[in-house]
Amino acid sequence: MQIIDGSVTAPQGFLAQGVEAVIKKTDKKDVAIIYSTHPAKAAGVFTTNIVRAACVDVDRSHLENGYAQAIVANSGNANACTGQSGWDDTLAMARLTGQLLDVDPHNVLVASTGVIGVAMPMERIEQGIRAAAAGLSRQGGANAAEAIMTTDLVSKQIAVEIEIGDHPVRIGAIAKGSGMIHPNMATMLSFITTDAVISTQCLQQMLAASTDQSFNMISVDRDTSTNDMVLILASGLAGNECIDSPNSAVGKAFQKALDYVCTSLAKKIARDGEGATRLIEVEVINADSQTVARTVARSITASNLTKAAVFGEDANWGRILAAAGYSGARFDPGQVDIYLGGVQMAADGMGFEFDEERACWELQKDPVVIRVDMKSGQERATAWGCDLTYEYVRINAAYRT
Amino acid sequence: MQIIDGSVTAPQGFLAQGVEAVIKKTDKKDVAIIYSTHPAKAAGVFTTNIVRAACVDVDRSHLENGYAQAIVANSGNANACTGQSGWDDTLAMARLTGQLLDVDPHNVLVASTGVIGVAMPMERIEQGIRAAAAGLSRQGGANAAEAIMTTDLVSKQIAVEIEIGDHPVRIGAIAKGSGMIHPNMATMLSFITTDAVISTQCLQQMLAASTDQSFNMISVDRDTSTNDMVLILASGLAGNECIDSPNSAVGKAFQKALDYVCTSLAKKIARDGEGATRLIEVEVINADSQTVARTVARSITASNLTKAAVFGEDANWGRILAAAGYSGARFDPGQVDIYLGGVQMAADGMGFEFDEERACWELQKDPVVIRVDMKSGQERATAWGCDLTYEYVRINAAYRT
Numbered sequence: 001m002q003i004i005d006g007s008v009t010a011p012q013g014f015l016a017q018g019v020e021a022v023i024k025k026t027d028k029k030d031v032a033i034i035y036s037t038h039p040a041k042a043a044g045v046f047t048t049n050i051v052r053a054a055c056v057d058v059d060r061s062h063l064e065n066g067y068a069q070a071i072v073a074n075s076g077n078a079n080a081c082t083g084q085s086g087w088d089d090t091l092a093m094a095r096l097t098g099q100l101l102d103v104d105p106h107n108v109l110v111a112s113t114g115v116i117g118v119a120m121p122m123e124r125i126e127q128g129i130r131a132a133a134a135g136l137s138r139q140g141g142a143n144a145a146e147a148i149m150t151t152d153l154v155s156k157q158i159a160v161e162i163e164i165g166d167h168p169v170r171i172g173a174i175a176k177g178s179g180m181i182h183p184n185m186a187t188m189l190s191f192i193t194t195d196a197v198i199s200t201q202c203l204q205q206m207l208a209a210s211t212d213q214s215f216n217m218i219s220v221d222r223d224t225s226t227n228d229m230v231l232i233l234a235s236g237l238a239g240n241e242c243i244d245s246p247n248s249a250v251g252k253a254f255q256k257a258l259d260y261v262c263t264s265l266a267k268k269i270a271r272d273g274e275g276a277t278r279l280i281e282v283e284v285i286n287a288d289s290q291t292v293a294r295t296v297a298r299s300i301t302a303s304n305l306t307k308a309a310v311f312g313e314d315a316n317w318g319r320i321l322a323a324a325g326y327s328g329a330r331f332d333p334g335q336v337d338i339y340l341g342g343v344q345m346a347a348d349g350m351g352f353e354f355d356e357e358r359a360c361w362e363l364q365k366d367p368v369v370i371r372v373d374m375k376s377g378q379e380r381a382t383a384w385g386c387d388l389t390y391e392y393v394r395i396n397a398a399y400r401t
Numbered sequence: 402m403q404i405i406d407g408s409v410t411a412p413q414g415f416l417a418q419g420v421e422a423v424i425k426k427t428d429k430k431d432v433a434i435i436y437s438t439h440p441a442k443a444a445g446v447f448t449t450n451i452v453r454a455a456c457v458d459v460d461r462s463h464l465e466n467g468y469a470q471a472i473v474a475n476s477g478n479a480n481a482c483t484g485q486s487g488w489d490d491t492l493a494m495a496r497l498t499g500q501l502l503d504v505d506p507h508n509v510l511v512a513s514t515g516v517i518g519v520a521m522p523m524e525r526i527e528q529g530i531r532a533a534a535a536g537l538s539r540q541g542g543a544n545a546a547e548a549i550m551t552t553d554l555v556s557k558q559i560a561v562e563i564e565i566g567d568h569p570v571r572i573g574a575i576a577k578g579s580g581m582i583h584p585n586m587a588t589m590l591s592f593i594t595t596d597a598v599i600s601t602q603c604l605q606q607m608l609a610a611s612t613d614q615s616f617n618m619i620s621v622d623r624d625t626s627t628n629d630m631v632l633i634l635a636s637g638l639a640g641n642e643c644i645d646s647p648n649s650a651v652g653k654a655f656q657k658a659l660d661y662v663c664t665s666l667a668k669k670i671a672r673d674g675e676g677a678t679r680l681i682e683v684e685v686i687n688a689d690s691q692t693v694a695r696t697v698a699r700s701i702t703a704s705n706l707t708k709a710a711v712f713g714e715d716a717n718w719g720r721i722l723a724a725a726g727y728s729g730a731r732f733d734p735g736q737v738d739i740y741l742g743g744v745q746m747a748a749d750g751m752g753f754e755f756d757e758e759r760a761c762w763e764l765q766k767d768p769v770v771i772r773v774d775m776k777s778g779q780e781r782a783t784a785w786g787c788d789l790t791y792e793y794v795r796i797n798a799a800y801r802t
Contacts, residue, residue: 051726051734051750081722081734083751116719117752226723304705305797312798318517321482322627325452333452333482349452350484351518390791396706397713 001257007141007157010172011195013037013235017140018147021128023076023114023121031128032147034071034191035101035136040233042068042109043204045211047228053080054087055110056229058094062106066200069104071191071231072097072129073111075150075176080226081117089120096126100133111189113150113176113227145174148189151395152177156268162257164240164250169196173261177269188215190230190265195238196254205246206255207232214262217298217383218270230262270301270384271367275391279367280310283382287374292329293381296372299327301385310368311387315359317345320370331374339371402658408542408558411573412596414438414636418541419548422529424477424522425515430548432529435472435592436502436537441634443469444605445510446612448629454481455488456511457630459495463507467601470505472592472632473498473530474512476551476577481627482518490521497527501534512590514551514577514628546575549590552796553577557669563658565641565651570597574662578670589616591631591666596639597655603644607656608633610647615663618699618784619671631663671702671785672768676792680768681711686781687774693730694782697773700728702786711769712788716760718746721771732775740772 009016018032044063046056062068072093079086090110098105112120132147145155159172175190192207211230245251271279282300287293300306303323309316317338325333338346341362343354362368368387410417419433445464447457463469473494480487491511499506513521533548546556560573576591593608612631646652672680683701688694701707704724710717718739726734739747742763747753763769768785 049723049726050731051722078719081719081747081751083735083749116717116723117747119752226719226726304793308794308797311794314798316517318479318482318627321452322450322517325450325627330451334484346482346518348484350482351520388794388797390794392705393709393712393789393791393794396709396789397715 001260002161004159004161004170006159007145007172007174008034008191008193009138009141010159011170011193011235012237013195014193015136015138015140016144017132017135017137018143018145019128019131019135021124021131023074023124023128029143029147030075031125031132032073032144033097033129033132033136034144034193036069036233036235038235038237039067039069039107040235041066041198041200041203042231042233043200043207044229044231045208047226049226051081051226053078053112053227054090055079055112056227058090059109059229062109065106067107068109068233069107070097070101071109071111073148073189074125074128075148076114077112077118077120078114078116078227079112079120082119085119089122092122093125093129096129097133100130109231111229113148113189116226141172141174148174148176150176151274152272154272156265158261158264160257160261162253164253167238167240169238169240170194171257171261173265175265175269177272188228188269190215192230192232192261194232194234195236196234196243197236197238197240198234198243198254202243202246202251203232203234206258209246209255210258210262213259214266217381218266218385267384270386273386274395275389276386277389278310278387280307280370280385280387281367281382282370282372283380284372284374285380286377287379288331288377290379290381292331292374293379295327295329296324297381297383299323300370300372301383304388307385307388310363311389313360313363315340315345315356315363321346321349324372332376335375337373337375341365341369402661403562405560405562405571407560408546408573408575409435409592409594410539410542411560412571412594412636413638414596415594416537416539416541417545418533418536418538419544419546420529420532420536422525422532424475424525424529430544431476432526432533433474433545433548434498434530434533434537435545435594437470437634437636439636439638440468440470440508441636442467442599442601442604443510443632443634444601444608445630445632446609448627450627452482452627454479454513454628455491456480456513457628459491460510460630463510466507468508469510469634470508471498471502472510472512474549474590475526475529476549477515478513478519478521479515479517479628480513480521483520486520490523493523494526494530497530498534501531510632512630514549514590517627542573542575549575549577551577552675553673555673557666559662559665561658561662563654565654568639568641570639570641570655571595572658572662574666576666576670578673589629589670591616593631593633593662595633595635596637597635597644598637598639598641599635599644599655603647603652604633604635606647607659610656611659611663614660615667618782619667619786668785671787674787675796676790677787678790679711679788681708681771681786681788682768682783683771683773684781684783685773685775687776687778688780689732689778691780691782693732693775694780696728696730697725698782698784700724701771701773702784705789708786708789711764712790714761714764716741716746716757716764722747722750725773733777736776738774738776742766742770
C-alpha cells in the first residue's frame with residue numbers, strides 16, 4: 001500500500017469542489033460537492049443519536065438501492081431539529097444537485113454540519129450548490145475538505161493506492177471533526193471514494209468494519225451529534241477483479257487499505273479535537289474479550305480527568321485505572337499494568353515506583369501513548385482522544401453567539 | 402420540618418472532630434471522627450466502580466451486623482489501588498479508632514478521599530486519629546466537615562428537625578465533593594447522623610431511596626470514583642415510635658426529611674463542582690417512565706457541550722436536545738419542549754422564537770434551570786450539575802503534582 005497525494009478525487013471517476021456561500025459567519029468555504037462521473041456503489045454509517053437531522057434519514061433511504069452518484073455537503077448549519085421545513089430543505093438540496101449534475105435526486109446524498117435548530121439559509125445554499133457544481137474538477141478535493149470544516153483547525157484528507165491483480169486501486173477520503181466527537185459517530189463527517197470494483201454488500205460490510213475500529217474509537221467530548229455519517233462511493237473504474245467477499249484475498253487487501261484510511265482520518269480528527277494540544281492513544285492489550293478491550297480503551301480516552309491530567313503533564317495513572325473501573329467492563333483491577341509510553345506506572349493495579357521526569361517527558365510527546373495490559377486474555381483495542389484544555393472551554397462557551 | 406444549626410452533632414448522642422494531620426499538602430484539616438455515644442443502627446451506599454478502595458469493602462463487611470459506632474475519615478489520600486498494604490492500613494485505622502473510643506473495630510467505618518495509588522502516611526494518620534478522638538465534642542461537626550474536603554471550596558453541612566409523635570427527631574449531615582463526581586456515587590463522601598429510633602433494614606432502604614434521587618443525580622465530570630460512600634448512623638436516642646416501614650406515616654415523614662438533607666447536600670456538591678460558577682438544575686417532566694426521565698436529566702447535566710454553553714451564557718438548546726438524544730433513553734424528539742427558566746427555547750423538538758436577552762439573563766442566574774417537557778407521560782426527575790469552566794481544567798491539569 002502506498003500513500004499518494006490528494007483525497008476524494010484521487011480515485012478514477014471523481015470530481016469535487018468546495019465554495020464560499022456565506023453559511024458560516026466567517027469568510028470560509030462551506031458548500032461542497034463530490035461527484036462520481038459514473039453511477040457508484042454506495043454505503044454509509046450514521047449517528048446513533050435518536051435526535052437526528054433529516055439528512056441522516058434521507059441518505060438512509062437514498063442508499064436503499066445501493067447506488068449514489070453525488071454527495072452535497074454544507075457546514076455552518078446542521079439543519080437538525082428543524083422539523084418539516086428542514087426535511088424539505090434537505091430534499092431540495094438533493095434535487096438541485098441532481099438537476100445540475102443530471103443525476104436522479106435519489107442518487108444524491110446530503111450531509112450538513114454546524115449549529116442545530118436554525119433554518120437553512122436556502123438561497124445561499126442554492127447559490128453555493130450551483131457554484132460548487134459549476135466548479136467540479138479533479139483538483140477540487142482540497143476545497144471540498146475545507147468546505148466541510150466547522151471548528152476544525154486543519155482540513156483532513158488522505159489517499160492511498162493498492163494493487164489488486166495488475167490493477168491499481170485507489171481510496172481517497174476527507175473528514176471533519178472536531179467538537180461533539182464521541183463514538184458512535186459523533187459530529188464528524190467523512191466522505192470516502194474509491195475506484196474499486198466491489199459489491200454494494202461488501203462495501204457496506206467493510207465500511208462498517210473500518211468505522212468500528214476507527215471513527216467509533218475516537219472521543220473528543222463524549223457528545224454524540226445529530227448529523228454524523230461516513231459515506232463511501234465506489235466508481236468501479238479501476239477494473240479490478242470484483243471484491244465480493246470481505247474474507248477473500250482481495251477483500252482483505254481492500255479492508256486493510258480502508259482501515260488505514262479511516263484510522264488515519266480518525267486520528268486526525270482526535271488530534272484536532274477542539275482546543276487539543278495532543279493526541280492521546282490508549283491501547284488495551286491482553287483483554288478477555290474485544291468488548292472489554294474496546295470499552296476500557298474508550299472510557300479512558302473519554303475521561304475528563306485523564307484528559308485534563310495529560311494537558312497538565314501529570315502522570316496520574318490512578319485516574320486512568322478509575323476510568324477503566326467505571327467503564328462497565330468486567331475485569332480484575334488487581335491484574336492491570338499501566339504504561340505511559342515506555343514508563344510503567346502501575347503493576348497489578350498498584351502504584352509502581354517510576355521516574356517522574358521520564359513520565360513527564362512521555363506526556364510532552366504527541367501522541368501521548370497509554371498502554372493498559374489486562375494480563376487476562378488475548379484481545380486488544382486502540383482508542384484515540386485528546387487533552388482537555390482551556391481552549392476547549394473557550395470554544396464551546398461561545399460557539400453559537 | 403425545620404432547618405436547624407449544625408450538622409452531624411445536632412442529633413442526640415453524637416460527637417465529632419476534625420484535625421490537621423498534614424496528609425494534604427496544604428495547611429488544612431484532614432482527619433475526622435464522628436462518634437456515637439451509643440451503638441447505632443448503620444447503613445451505607447457505595448461506589449459502583451469496580452476499582453474500589455479497601456475502605457469500601459471493609460465498610461460493607463463492617464455493616465453486615467447492622468451496627469456501627471464511629472466513622473473515621475481522612476482527606477488527601479484515597480488509599481485506593483494500594484494493594485494489601487492499603488487493606489492493612491484501612492483495618493489499622495479502624496482498629497486504632499476502636500481502641501481509643503472503646504468500640505469494637507468491626508463497628509468502626511473508614512472513609513478516605515484524595516489521591517489514588519499512594520501509600521497512606523500511617524504515622525501522620527495515627528497522630529490525626531489520636532488528636533481527633535481526644536477532641537471529640539458536640540461542637541466538632543464543622544471541623545469534621547472541613548476535614549473531609551479535598552478541592553471543595555466550601556464545607557457542606559446541614560441539619561433538620563422533624564416531630565414524630567411528641568418527639569423531636571433530628572438528622573444532621575456533612576458531605577464533600579467536588580471533582581470526579583458522577584452518578585452513581587462519585588468522589589463524594591457524605592456522613593449522616595440521626596437520633597431516630599429506626600430499624601436497620603428501614604435505614605438502609607431509606608438511605609438508598611434518598612441517595613437515588615440526590616447524590617446519584619449529580620454530575621460534575623462523569624468520572625466515578627473509587628471511594629465514594631454515604632453512611633448513616635442512627636443513635637435511637639430521640640425516643641420516637643420505631644420507624645420500621647418506609648410506607649408508614651412516620652416512615653414517610655422521616656424519608657421526606659432524609660430526602661431533603663441528601664438533596665440539599667447533593668446540590669451543594671454540584672454547585673461547588675470543580676471550577677463551577679453556577680449550579681445547573683435539569684428537570685425532565687411528563688416522561689413515559691422514571692428511567693427515561695432520570696436518564697435524560699442526567700445526560701444533559703453531564704454534557705460537556707451543554708456545561709460549556711452555560712458557562713458562556715449561550716442559550717444553545719440544540720446541545721440540550723442532542724444530549725437527551727444520545728442518552729440511550731427512547732423517546733420522540735419531535736414532542737419535546739425545552740425551557741430555560743421562564744423562556745421557552747424549543748417546541749416539538751424544533752427551535753422556538755425566543756428573546757435572546759431574556760435567555761441570557763436566565764443563564765446568569767444561579768441555579769440555571771433547564772426544563773425538558775417530554776409531553777408523553779407523567780414521570781419526572783431532577784438532576785444537578787455545574788458549568789464547565791477554565792478553572793475546572795486548571796484544577797485538574799495539576800491536581801497530583
